[in-house]
Amino acid sequence: MTDASRSISPRPAIPRFERPSAGAFIVWVIVIGLAVWSVGGVGLSPERLARGLPALGGILNRMFPPDLERLPQILWSLLVTFQMAAAGAVLGLILAFPLAALAAEGVSPHPVVRQAARALIALFRTVPDLVWALLFVIAVGLGPPAGVLAIMVDKIGFAGRFFAEAMEETDKGPREALSALGASRIDVLVCAIVPQAMPSFIATSLFSLEKAVRGSVILGLVGAGGVGVELKVAFDLFAYSTAATIIICIFLLVLVVEQGSNWIRRKLI
């Protein structure tokens, strides 16, 4: 045996997979058990899926060719849908900003204010926009105003959270520099925090608009105006070829808004 071979100790076998801890094992069992229980609970079975697929095929078959007879009315409703989304998103973003400033750690004037603002944002975010739409339809009546208010509240919750996180993640150095020279809280927010968080604000705002456009279609189904109302009527009357036209129009609107926001994102960020 040479000196070199004596000095090299046998390499220990490294297991390919780590043995899970007892805690991890229990978590996995719970997660898998929950999934199986949920699928069983909703009655989703292979037989039911097998029966449903031909029916879906039948509906798709009746959708084509799309009926263009109501295209002018559909396009008008689509425009209303876009207006609802844009108005709701813009109002929501405007109101989200001060609420986010009050909710952001290091920006908020007091911990009690911060907690209250965070709770409000959480409430706006966790209640689905469809529920807000139902509430506003009762409050202000059927039509686009209810949709605008529902989108606005939903966007305050959505953008408020991301705006607050963006403010918290800004570099503390510039904030300290301005505080150290005697700048006010507003000066620090406007001059040190907003410029740093601006790329994140823009990305969140554009994503809010995209989300609002997609969401505003659904809101019409509960009477909050826009093209969703047309879609519901078409399905209720089994006018599947008209529904196909509406779905294609919605798809094109969402596509245009997404492409537009991608372009703006590239230009501004």
Place this chain on the structure above:
Amino acid sequence: MNALVLNCPGSAVETTIPPLRVRNLAVSFGAKRIFDGIDLDVAEGEAVSLIGGNGSGKSTLLRCIVRLVEPTEGSILIRGQDVLGLRGEGLRRARSGIGFVFQKHNLVPRLSALSNVLHGAQARAKGPGVWFQSLASSQMRDEAMTWLEAVGLLPQALQRVDSLSGGQSQRVAIARMLMQRPKLVLVDEPDASLDPKTGREVMELLHRLAKAKGVPILIVSHRLEHVKSYSDRIIGLASGRVALNVESGLADPASLRSFFEDAVS
């Protein structure tokens, strides 16, 4: 002599309060003591260097003076006013007279050099006119341009600061400090992240501008040659105490080096 002179009632003795007087200052972070019993004065027009090893509390001491760090005990008098009891508007007013140049310049990225310099005026003015250069009055813009010119960055006025070099950024930070019209300047290792030549230029600029305006300046530096060249007096911190307080001309190079060796180790 511009130092504040107090006539103590019932006493024939005049007490001269320097622009900066620190007495028995202590800072602890939880159970960890950073320093205690710190006494120091900075006289009118004087340049004082603060030296010491890593963790000796030099930067913490500077941050205490503007209350970015709260001391555990002691007093800090800025032109006779104890700043430790101040809150809100009073604290803002006290801070407005103290220029602070940070180690990493702490400029606002994405904004132009001119807007960053303009921010210095937030010490004395409020509102949109001191937020962005595009909203500033002609008078404010002119003053900010004057300071950018003084630090040799007029051509870069509208350039975003995140596109400037380290040395240029530090110069913008100095211009912002000058825009503040400070009566006391604190400088925390402005040369730390700069190459030797740029570091020397920045120190020279600071020294020249402070001397020209007769403003007292307290500088933390880790470079022996800068400490000797750009200060009238040297104060050394060791083991949480003032271990050295000497005029720079009388400083023993070997004893100074021991502070820097400590810093390196």
